Amino acid sequence: MLKRWRERITPTDVVMWFIGGTLLLLMFWGSTATLIEGRYTSHHWFDFLIFGLAQGSIYALIAMGYTMVYGTLRMINFAHSEVFMSGPYTAYFVAAAFYSSGFLDRQPILSLIFIFLVSMATSTLIAVLLERIAYRPLRTAPRLVPLITAIGASFFLQYTFRGLYGSGFQAYPVVKILEGEWMFGVFRILKFQAVVIVAAALLMTALYLFVQRTRMGKAIRAVSEDKEISSLMGIDIDRMIVTTFVIGGMAAGAAGVLYAVMFKQVHFFMGFIPGIKAFTAAVLGGIGNIPGAMLGGIFLGLVESIGPSLFLDGLGIVAPYQLKDAIAFIMLVLVLIFRPTGILGERLAIKKA
Amino acid sequence: MSLLEIENVHTYYGQIHTLKGVSLTVDQGEIVTLIGANGAGKSTLLKTTSGLLRPREGSIRLEGKDLTHDPPHEIAAKGLVQVPEGRRVFGRLTVTENLEMGAFAISDQKLIKENLDRVFQLFPRLKERHKQVAGTLSGGEQQMLATGRALMANPRILLMDEPSMGLAPILVDGIFEIIRKLHTDGTTILLVEQNARMALQVAGRGYVLQSGVVVLSDSAQNLRQNEMVRNAYLGET
Ligand SMILES: Nc1ncnc2c1ncn2[C@@H]1O[C@H](COP(=O)(O)OP(=O)(O)O)[C@@H](O)[C@H]1O
Ligand SMILES: [Mg+2]
Numbered sequence: 157m158l159k160r161w162r163e164r165i166t167p168t169d170v171v172m173w174f175i176g177g178t179l180l181l182l183m184f185w186g187s188t189a190t191l192i193e194g195r196y197t198s199h200h201w202f203d204f205l206i207f208g209l210a211q212g213s214i215y216a217l218i219a220m221g222y223t224m225v226y227g228t229l230r231m232i233n234f235a236h237s238e239v240f241m242s243g244p245y246t247a248y249f250v251a252a253a254f255y256s257s258g259f260l261d262r263q264p265i266l267s268l269i270f271i272f273l274v275s276m277a278t279s280t281l282i283a284v285l286l287e288r289i290a291y292r293p294l295r296t297a298p299r300l301v302p303l304i305t306a307i308g309a310s311f312f313l314q315y316t317f318r319g320l321y322g323s324g325f326q327a328y329p330v331v332k333i334l335e336g337e338w339m340f341g342v343f344r345i346l347k348f349q350a351v352v353i354v355a356a357a358l359l360m361t362a363l364y365l366f367v368q369r370t371r372m373g374k375a376i377r378a379v380s381e382d383k384e385i386s387s388l389m390g391i392d393i394d395r396m397i398v399t400t401f402v403i404g405g406m407a408a409g410a411a412g413v414l415y416a417v418m419f420k421q422v423h424f425f426m427g428f429i430p431g432i433k434a435f436t437a438a439v440l441g442g443i444g445n446i447p448g449a450m451l452g453g454i455f456l457g458l459v460e461s462i463g464p465s466l467f468l469d470g471l472g473i474v475a476p477y478q479l480k481d482a483i484a485f486i487m488l489v490l491v492l493i494f495r496p497t498g499i500l501g502e503r504l505a506i507k508k509a
Numbered sequence: 510m511s512l513l514e515i516e517n518v519h520t521y522y523g524q525i526h527t528l529k530g531v532s533l534t535v536d537q538g539e540i541v542t543l544i545g546a547n548g549a550g551k552s553t554l555l556k557t558t559s560g561l562l563r564p565r566e567g568s569i570r571l572e573g574k575d576l577t578h579d580p581p582h583e584i585a586a587k588g589l590v591q592v593p594e595g596r597r598v599f600g601r602l603t604v605t606e607n608l609e610m611g612a613f614a615i616s617d618q619k620l621i622k623e624n625l626d627r628v629f630q631l632f633p634r635l636k637e638r639h640k641q642v643a644g645t646l647s648g649g650e651q652q653m654l655a656t657g658r659a660l661m662a663n664p665r666i667l668l669m670d671e672p673s674m675g676l677a678p679i680l681v682d683g684i685f686e687i688i689r690k691l692h693t694d695g696t697t698i699l700l701v702e703q704n705a706r707m708a709l710q711v712a713g714r715g716y717v718l719q720s721g722v723v724v725l726s727d728s729a730q731n732l733r734q735n736e737m738v739r740n741a742y743l744g745e746t
Contacts, residue, residue, distance in 0.1 A: 371609070378599050378610045385597045387581035388559055388590070390614030390662065 176493040179486060186467040196465060202343045204462045210349040210418060212457020213356030217411035218434030219441070219449035220363060221283070221404025227380035227444040228393075228400045231299065234306040235286055237431020238313035239405050243279035244412030245317055245422045247271045248326050255329035264333045272413050279409030282313065283401040292394070318424040325423045328416040352414045359410055360450050363403065367446050376400060380444060429481070433460075436488045442498030451499060460484050510573050512537045512697055513558075513589070513666050518567035520550075520557045527553050529721040530567070535666060535699050540692050542700045542708040542729065544742055545718035551701045552594050554718070555668050559591045560584040571665065586614035588665030592672060594701075596655040600644030604635050607643050607654055611661030621661070628657040631687065649680040656687065666697040673704050685711055705742035709733050717742070 190196070218240050225233045233239075251271050254260040260267045290309045294302045334348040367373035379386045379396045387393050415430065416422055437456045441448025463483040468476035491498065511534035520528040528550050535541045545551050556562045558569055560581035568577045576584050585591075590611075599607050608628060612621045629636035632653040638646065643654055652672055659667055669688070673681040685707050688698065692711065702708035709715055709729045717725040717738060725735065732738050 374606050381599045381601055382597055384561060388585055389610045390582050390585035392582045
């Protein structure tokens, strides 16, 4: 037993554990110092928590697309960040028109629904076109080929949208009913953040139920496990693959509007960072695992929002919030060191035996 | 007209000529066995029949209708269903979900429920474990599940690829018991086996495949008596 352990541990593992341990120690030290200093009140922490949840739900929705496509195609769809961008960017023009005509103020709910629909439809269309034009012809190519194609498609889409809509930031019109705040006892919560969290939670519940309970959802899971056998069961593999792109596109389009509601602007490059974060979230949760992607997204959002103040402030680092991206990726490194399969990922080798 | 007609099928893996003109028929209600050594091309023939591999030459017909060029999911929907080699259940899906996937081509919910009841009756063990994830089942239970999954589709013909592989002798008996039962119920089966002794007991007719060529085909009874079969596949001298 001990001997087997010794054989399985390589020097690399030891170095990685050392790095991981050091990072954990620093985090622990920083957190303790921050909490002892007591610079932040419970109101601060609550704000961080809500912001993190809102941001994390958006990551989670985008991550669905990465993880589902990975499940069926075993490929990282790097152009998914542009699937995310295309929706809210296109819907911006609808939103702007509603705003200038006064419709947005008169019928805010109806306007929002319409903006959501336009965004989701656009993102879905882009996702489906990507699959059909860029990825399907490469189904049997070596794995690196579709990956490189995805990166190419990502640039292609970015610059297409830049060409179509221009390279400036466009300010999303403010929806008046989403401004202001609600009070929960002594805690205040910004309305738009609450709406983002609730909307994302509803969408994710619907998605989860779809994948777990419906015939299509089960077939998608079957295809993720074994394409050949799925086809022997009468499942049309191509149709299931397209379905994963449709679902991923819809989730990304919805996430895009939520993003616009939160940050109030769109840009042709807006998909890049959230895309990388959502990909990180998918890996954190165990790529291919749908509940994992949701969990990974929320976790990442929370860490990004709470982490800088909690871990770094106590270490005497100034303006810690600027380092939130670094913290997000350190989390990824930590999870990959201590749990290479992600939070909910399973060890397939053992299961297969 | 036979239920399944495989005619002069040639299948290649790249440049490697694996099936060299295989012809075979299965009639309604029959059990036909295909025996042959490891690497003879038995699985390749089943995969070609199911549409997972494309023959470069030859044709495959089910009830007289050509399905040589159909994609696998359409072939399955037409009633040619395979229990694959090595079981290959969906390890992360539950037993019930696996069975539901078997009935994917059926849209009539009532029929699906009926089939599910029938499979659970055939394999009470699966009913006990219906909520369990298939990856946690034992080898024998996984074979039951793979068989049950195929039966969920109401197959016109069942192709079974070495169902006894890697199972303890007692479980092998169980599997052949089930095959006999399915036969009595009227299911048509093409059975690929390395366990020629058992296979020739349940089958009515048999084919012997060697290096991608059918070298012998006869009634099971005659094959059991055949000198070459006895030497090569029954381990008798
Ligand atoms: N995917 C493949 N690629 C190349 N050769 C293969 C492949 N699968 C099987 N073969 C070869 O084709 C021959 C027949 O294999 P198979 O049909 O699996 O035999 P059997 O099922 O009778 O044991 C063998 O020589 C095997 O090595
Ligand atoms: Mg074989």
